[in-house]
Amino acid sequence: MVYLLIGQDVQAKETFLNKLKREFLSKELQDFNFDTLYGKETDLKKIQERLLAIPLQNPKRLIIIKDAESLGEDERKFLLSYCKKPDKQLVVVFDFQHYDYKDALIKGLSPLAKVLRCKEEPIPDTFVLNRQIELRNADSALRILDQLLRGGQAPERILGGLRYAWEKQSSNLQEAKKKLKLLLSCDIEMKTGRLKPAFALEKLIIKLCGFGQPPRKP
Numbered sequence: 001m002v003y004l005l006i007g008q009d010v011q012a013k014e015t016f017l018n019k020l021k022r023e024f025l026s027k028e029l030q031d032f033n034f035d036t037l038y039g040k041e042t043d044l045k046k047i048q049e050r051l052l053a054i055p056l057q058n059p060k061r062l063i064i065i066k067d068a069e070s071l072g073e074d075e076r077k078f079l080l081s082y083c084k085k086p087d088k089q090l091v092v093v094f095d096f097q098h099y100d101y102k103d104a105l106i107k108g109l110s111p112l113a114k115v116l117r118c119k120e121e122p123i124p125d126t127f128v129l130n131r132q133i134e135l136r137n138a139d140s141a142l143r144i145l146d147q148l149l150r151g152g153q154a155p156e157r158i159l160g161g162l163r164y165a166w167e168k169q170s171s172n173l174q175e176a177k178k179k180l181k182l183l184l185s186c187d188i189e190m191k192t193g194r195l196k197p198a199f200a201l202e203k204l205i206i207k208l209c210g211f212g213q214p215p216r217k218p
Contacts, residue, residue: 003091004093005017005096007098033060035062042075068096126161126162130166186203
């Protein structure tokens, strides 16, 4: 049995997960028959081990894979193949933050699974990110950056999107030069491995939010 939980409503997901635990797992042996894996941290070997584990004095085992959008390519291929003929003793729950029609794993699992949508928020884009930078709102800009990265947006595309947005703006020449200089520095830090891409982008945003004209009202 396979389930897809899609969205950002943590409470709704926890409520549904607790319902599955009550339905399929005995309270006494729940800890032995329930596993939580994280897409960014798990690997193929760990997934295979968990799927092959036998339920302990219970008809079912329950596995939830959180941050499923962060699973690697090998893990995705294996899980999609497995879910086409899942073990009857196993209940697998995939937890995605967003529905992405381009995500091959979501597309492949949707016909095979029961899908629960949990208050999905729209994924922001680089124009929304740039707007917060213009307003010198560093906290909001950093949250949007995190959403973009967690949603699978490549750091290089984020950087390119910011450059495109700046080119469309009518900012003064001096400010444009400063922005492009910071952008170039960020690009070099990412390409040379001097900083991890996420850290390089965070550094860029903090610097951009710290110079220029006073923030404009939204």
